[in-house]
Every structure is written in structure tokens, then in C-alpha cells.
Amino acid sequence: MTPYTMLDTSDNFTQAHLPQTLAQKLIAQSAKIQYASVGDIVVCDVDLAMFHDSSGPRRLKPMLESLGAKIWNKDRVVLVMDHFVPEADDDARKIVRIARDWAKEQRLPNVYDSQGICHVVVPQHGHILPGMLCVGGDSHSPTGGAFGAYMFGIGSTEMLGVMVTGKIWLKVPETIRMHWQGALTSGVCAKDMMLAMIGHFGMNGGRYQAIEFTGSTITSLGMAERMTLSNMSAELGSQVGLIAPDDTTINWLQDRLTQRATKNPKDTLVQASIEQLARVNLAHWQTDAHAPYTEHTFDATALAPMVAAPHSPANSHVVTEYDRTPIDIAYIGACTGAKLEDLVAAASILKGHRVPQHVKLMVAPASVSDMQKAKDLGVADILQNAGAEFLPSACGACAGYGHTIPGHARVISTTARNFKGRMGSTDSQIYLASPYTVAASALTGFISDPREAMR
Amino acid sequence: MNSPLDRKEIDFLDPNISHFVWALGADIDTDALAPGHAMKFGMDVIARHCLESVLPNFATDVKAGDVIIAGSNFGIGSSREQAAAVLVMHGITAVIAPSYNGLFFRNAFNVGLLLLTCPIIVERPHTNVRLDIHDAKQPLVITEQGETLACEAIPEFLLERVKHGGLLNELRHQLSRDQHEQNNA
Numbered sequence: 001m002t003p004y005t006m007l008d009t010s011d012n013f014t015q016a017h018l019p020q021t022l023a024q025k026l027i028a029q030s031a032k033i034q035y036a037s038v039g040d041i042v043v044c045d046v047d048l049a050m051f052h053d054s055s056g057p058r059r060l061k062p063m064l065e066s067l068g069a070k071i072w073n074k075d076r077v078v079l080v081m082d083h084f085v086p087e088a089d090d091d092a093r094k095i096v097r098i099a100r101d102w103a104k105e106q107r108l109p110n111v112y113d114s115q116g117i118c119h120v121v122v123p124q125h126g127h128i129l130p131g132m133l134c135v136g137g138d139s140h141s142p143t144g145g146a147f148g149a150y151m152f153g154i155g156s157t158e159m160l161g162v163m164v165t166g167k168i169w170l171k172v173p174e175t176i177r178m179h180w181q182g183a184l185t186s187g188v189c190a191k192d193m194m195l196a197m198i199g200h201f202g203m204n205g206g207r208y209q210a211i212e213f214t215g216s217t218i219t220s221l222g223m224a225e226r227m228t229l230s231n232m233s234a235e236l237g238s239q240v241g242l243i244a245p246d247d248t249t250i251n252w253l254q255d256r257l258t259q260r261a262t263k264n265p266k267d268t269l270v271q272a273s274i275e276q277l278a279r280v281n282l283a284h285w286q287t288d289a290h291a292p293y294t295e296h297t298f299d300a301t302a303l304a305p306m307v308a309a310p311h312s313p314a315n316s317h318v319v320t321e322y323d324r325t326p327i328d329i330a331y332i333g334a335c336t337g338a339k340l341e342d343l344v345a346a347a348s349i350l351k352g353h354r355v356p357q358h359v360k361l362m363v364a365p366a367s368v369s370d371m372q373k374a375k376d377l378g379v380a381d382i383l384q385n386a387g388a389e390f391l392p393s394a395c396g397a398c399a400g401y402g403h404t405i406p407g408h409a410r411v412i413s414t415t416a417r418n419f420k421g422r423m424g425s426t427d428s429q430i431y432l433a434s435p436y437t438v439a440a441s442a443l444t445g446f447i448s449d450p451r452e453a454m455r
Numbered sequence: 456m457n458s459p460l461d462r463k464e465i466d467f468l469d470p471n472i473s474h475f476v477w478a479l480g481a482d483i484d485t486d487a488l489a490p491g492h493a494m495k496f497g498m499d500v501i502a503r504h505c506l507e508s509v510l511p512n513f514a515t516d517v518k519a520g521d522v523i524i525a526g527s528n529f530g531i532g533s534s535r536e537q538a539a540a541v542l543v544m545h546g547i548t549a550v551i552a553p554s555y556n557g558l559f560f561r562n563a564f565n566v567g568l569l570l571l572t573c574p575i576i577v578e579r580p581h582t583n584v585r586l587d588i589h590d591a592k593q594p595l596v597i598t599e600q601g602e603t604l605a606c607e608a609i610p611e612f613l614l615e616r617v618k619h620g621g622l623l624n625e626l627r628h629q630l631s632r633d634q635h636e637q638n639n640a
Contacts, residue, residue, distance in 0.1 A: 041610050055534075067627055091495065139534040139558065155536035155562040157622050164626055169612070204528050208557025237531075239557055400491075419532075421491060 019288035021175040022242050023210035026150035026285075030133035036172040038292060043169050044133050047149075048076055049162050051137030052118050054083040054401070057102040058095050059156035060163060071106065072166035075269055078110040078127055079103055080118035083395045088403060109269060116367025116393040119143040119231060119335035123223075124367060126257035126273055130245035130280045135162055140335055140416065142238070145230040146223065147253070148245030148285050153234070173209040173239055175293035180217035182301040187450040189345060190225040191337060191414065191434035193217075193298070194232040195306035199316030206238025212287060213243050217300040223252040224341035231336050232416050235313040244286045253277055305450055307412075308432040311420040319437055322447040329411045330355070330442035331423075332435055333364035333391065334398040337414025340370040340379075342435040347379045349439035349453050350386035361442045364391035364398075386442075397423045412441045467548045467569055467617075470587040470597065474522040474548055477513060478580060479506075481526025485559065488530070488538035498537065498544055505541045519546025522584060526552065526577050529570075530559025539563040543621075549586060551576050551596055551606070564613045567621030571596065572607040588614070 015035035020028070028036040030044035051060070056079055064071070071077060081099055084092040103111045112121045119140050128134060130148035135141065137159045144151025154168070162168055178197060198205070213229050221229075226243050233241025243249075254277060261270045287293065308316040332338050332346055343365060355361045363383055365371040371393055374380040384390070396403045398415040405411060405423045411430045413423075418430035433441070436450035443453060483506075493504045506513040523542070529552040530538060539562045542550065549569040553576060563570050571586070571594055581598055588594040591614045594606040619625040 041612075063623055067623070067630055069626070069630060137534075153534050153558060155534050155558065155565060157536055157565040158561055161565070161622050161626065164630075204531060204556070208560075237556070419486070 019291040021210070021287045021291045021293055022148070022212055022244055022285060023150065023173055023175050023240065024291070026131065026133060026148075026242075027170055027172055029131060030150070031170075038172050038174055040172050041169055042172060043167050046076065046135055046162050046166055046168055047132040048078065048127060048134040048151075049136075049159065050078045050080065050118055050122055050127075050134065050141070051159055052079070052083050053081045053085070053096050053099040055137030055156055055159070057099040060160055061098065061102050063157070063160045064163060067160075067164065069164045071163050074106065074108055075110075076166070077108060077163075078112070078118075078122050079108055080111075080115070080121055081113040082117045082121070083399055083401055085114045085394050086392050088401075092401075114368075114392070114394065116365070116370065117335040117395055120227070120339055120366040120370070123147060123227065124256055124369060125260055126253050126270070126277075129253060129273065129277055130249060130282075130285050133168075135159070135168055139234050140231050142233040142241045143227050143231040143335060145233065145240045145242040146226040147249055148243065150240055150242070152239045174207075175210045175212055175287065175291070176206065176238070177212050177214050177287070177293050177295040179295050179297045180213065180215040180300050181297065182217060182299055183220065184217065184300045184303060185451075187436045187454050188300075188303050188305055189434050189436065190221060190228040191232075192303055192306045192437075193300070194229060194235070195308050195313065195316040195432065196298075196303060198232065198235050198313045199306065199308070201236060203235055203312065203314050204237040206233065206236040208237065208239050211236060211238040211241045212293070213241065214287070215297075217298075218243060219246060219248075222341060223248060224339040227339065228336055228342075232313070235416055245280065245282060247282075250277065250280065250282070305434060305437045307437060307447055308418060310418055310429045310431065313417060313432055316432075319433070319447065319449045322431075325410075325431070325447040326445060327359065327410045327412045327431070327441055327447060329360045329362060329405060329409050329413075330438050331362050331364075331397060331405070331411055331413040331415065332388075332438055333362065333366075333396055333413070334415040335366055335395075336398075336416040337435055337438075338364055338366040338370070340365075340373050342366075342414060343370065343374045343379050343383065344377070345435040346439040347382040349436055349450055350388075350443065351382050353386055353443050355387040355442045356445050359387075359442055359445050361386065361388045362391055362397075363388045364396045365393045368393045412438050412447060414438050467586050467588060470585055470589070472520065473583045473585055473599075474520055475518065476581050476584055477510065477517065477521055477523045479509060479523060479525035479529075482528045482531055483509065483525055485530060485532035485535055485538035489535055489541050494535065494537070498540065501537055502541050502544045505545065514545070517545045517547070520548055521546070522548050522586075523550045524552070524576055524581060524584075525550060527554040528556060529554070530556040530563070532556070534558050534562070536562035536566055539568045540566040543568050551584070553577060564616050565622040567617055567619070567624070569614075569617045571609075573604055574607075575604055
């Protein structure tokens, strides 16, 4: 059953030889057409649908029941409990219980309960592969673009449509290339690149088109840093934030899938994913030389640490422009800024130091597995000895749902958004920065340049 | 207030009906439409607080059949679709603006809210407008002076979705038709 009008694809054969962007190629494959013309509306098959305790079962279950409809393909669904866990009150308990009961009742094969934040846990288990078309019930779903997948966020009713039909419509986007060249200097990272771009182009700079990150800076980044870029494409206002897959992508995913296969040798879904990964044609998943795109170029060597002041990620300035702005809380958390690599970055600044009494350093690792690795590497000890208070691996104060930061606090945070009231209180002042800058500021009690701390 | 799921009156198809205009500025965000502090309550509470920060009398004075004319980037912010559903609950016939946030655009049609993209709508103020969308490829806003303003084409399937009152109703219709065909096969 298809409730959509299909595009007339009769011209497609002659267009097949035209140069295409990565976004066009991903869409063409999922729409089963030769060429995806920019501006056309097409219907795509969904390879993966992800949702969490807040956007998922509590909205989808009643709607599916009222339709008497079934999930089109449970193997392609991933459910993550991350927004309301650990349960802070009875309202949260009710919401999480609906998710747990529904997961059992539906016998969903891919469920991650209290394992960390969906945008980190799902890729860490190898669910998102190059060439896929994925949707997520959360606005930070563009994170999947770091793996060369066309992944974007949708609302709950639209997710219902995906659950019933397995399909989604798309307007083939223009591609805006953010081309970064050169090596980042010490103490500067992907988060600074994003804050610089959002400050420059604004929160609607992406115009709901496809952003593609390219250049030597990007290819030299590890997967965690690439995920930070794609993640904050949401704050740039694009539909997706793509990065062409390469050997770094393949090796990272191979590792994760092998680990999953070792744990569950009989899991046929993992085996299928391993085979799919082996078939990925890296040469194909690139933007062709003469494909239609606009390009902005950036010099990574000249980038300084960036900080976004209240109450917008677009309100970003070089760290040196904040003249000893005092902070009370340093928060290292979220899918954006608390992956293992982010914790390692913070630890490189905090090693052998202790934050002063009047500063509260809070660390909520993005996933349980990242926390375990941080322990194994001694990173957790460094943070603990610096005075860090560890919080559960969940969305926590970033979403401002259950575990909020109260009152008039001045917070410097590795999270993605500093809208008024975002962390729970409309009185708090939230500054956004990289894990390096947040750690350096925690040590001094005011917004500080991590490059100073590294000297 | 109308339920977003059971709206039966489709008045946007009649070009003779004059719609009262609520005028808004640019960058109206999802927090203005569905304030965060009301989000844990039901739609009726969210509806009472709709647009309170920019148009304090909107929630009490709005009438079914009214339209909103706003500046660019309407619906920026979060993915919460209640921001669009709340306008359907208030009986808003259509929103007319030069541009929309992409996620809001999708959510609006999914919950049965008609959006018209009209680049020149905000060039001067309007108090009442009529709508002619018989041709989805060339929808028109007709001003009180009888002037016609062209809007961008609406994909046919999205117009159909609004006529159904949203995606949930469309799927229900589709599923019952499939069932009917199976029974007859």
C-alpha cells in the first residue's frame, strides 16, 4: 500500500549519467530511481527507523492501535530509552513503562534500555551503514549522516506513517558543501567548527537542504568528531549533515559489528549487517566532481576555540572575547559532547588538577559503553580526581526533562542548544563550548581558553 | 475548538469565504506556538497558551476559519508537532508565510494544517483574505481589494493529506480501502 503519488520517472534513464551529489545518490537508491533531480518530490524506502521513549511508543502505540495496523518491518526499528531514564518521578515512570511494555509485546529485536543516548548508542551498535536512508524521532537525527547515511528527524505522526508503510517522502535537496582544509590546532575540535559555522550562517543557514562536510580536515577526523559535526547540522537548520564514508567509517563500523556478533553469535541481523557493510562501494558514495552544489571554504588552521552565549547556538564568538565571564557549573554531557573522545579531551586539560570549590563539574557520558571505556583507559579516574560528579548515561539535563539544572546558574556546557529554559530553568545562562573549553573553564571558574591551560 | 483528528469542515476550498487575519512577525518558534511549560499537559492546555508570548489575545479570541499571516521562518525550533496541531485545534484554516522551517512544514501537513508559501504576503498588512486553491500548482491568496497573490505550488499528495484532516485519517482511509479491496478480491 502506498498513500503517496509516485514521481514520473520516465526521464530517469537519460539522466543516469549526470554527475550527482552524495545526497542525490543516497535518495536515488532509496527511491529506486536512476537520478534524483533537485527539487523533485520522491518516495523512499526506509532502511532504519529510530525512536526513543519520549517520541516513540507513548505516541505511536495508541495511533497504531486506533488504525489496527502493524509495524511494517520490526527488524528495521530501533527503540532507545534515553530521555526519561533514570526515572525521576511517576510521570517519567509511566512513559518509560509504556516503552518497555510495548517493546516486549511487539517483540522488538533492537531495544537499548538505559544504555545511553540514541544518537550515540545506535551507531555504536552498527545499525547505521553507508548508503542507508534512515529516519529518527528526534531533531538530532542528522547525526547518522556521519556514516554516509541519509538520516533526518521527523515528528511522531510522520513516524506512524513510516511504521505502517515503510516509506517516507522527500524533496530532493540542494547540497551546500562546507569545505574545511588544514589541520585543527591543539585544543580546537569539531564542536568549535560547528559553533563557528552556526554563528556565521545562522540557525536557518542550512535552509532544510543537505549539508555535506568535505576537505582534508574532515577526512582526518575520527568518527566521534564527525558525529559531532553531523549532530549539530540540526542547529544549522539543514535536513541532513552528510560525510562521505571512507576507510575510517568502514573500520569503525566493522569493529562495532564484530563486537555485537561476538556477544550474540546467533543474531542473524548482525550477520546481515556485516555482509551489507562488506558490499559498501566507497567509490560510489561520493559527490561527483561536477555535481550541482554551492561551496563554502574554511581554513581549519586559523580556527580558535568558540563559545556560544545565551540564548542561541548562533550567538557564538571566539573564546578570547569572553572577558573572565564567571561560571558556576561545567557540564560535560549529551550526544553532542560526551562521547569517549570528548571525555578524553576534557581529561587532557583536567589531568592532575582539581576544580575549585565554587565550581560544580558534572559529567554524563553519552553511553554506558563510553563510560566503561573511560574507566578502562583511566580517563574516568582523571575526571573523578579533578572533582567531577558522574551522572547516568542519558539525555539528562541537556533535554531539561527530568534531571534539570535549577535556578540562576551560569553554565558552560558541551551540549548542542542553549535556548532559554533548555536545561530546565529560564533563569539560567547557558554557554556552549567544546569539551576542552568546558574543562579549562571548570578549572578557573570563568570562561577560559583551553590553549592557555595546555601551555 | 476542533479536534485535530476529527475535523470535517474543509472551508479552504471555498474561494468565497472571507477569513479574518491574525498577523505575526518573522521567526515564530515552536515554543511560542506550543510553550514548553505546557508540553506535559494535554492539547487543551497547550491551546490555551498558544502564542501567548506574542499575541496574548489569540487563544481567547481566535475563531474557526481565521488565518495566520506571518513573516519568514515560521515554525523554527523543535520537532514537536503539537506546534502545528494546536493551530488545527483552534480551527485555523491556513498559515500564509514567505517560508517555513522544514520539520514544521512536514509536521503541519501531517496533522492537517494547510500552509501556503507566498513570497510577497508580508509586503503590506491584510485584515481579511480569501483563498483559492483549486489549482494546487498555483494557489492564490485574494486580498480585500480583490488583488490575487500567487503562492508556491503545493504537492498534490500534501493537499490530499490536509483534505483528509492529516496523515492518521489518511492512513485509516487507506487501510479500510485496502481491506475492502481484499474482501472483494
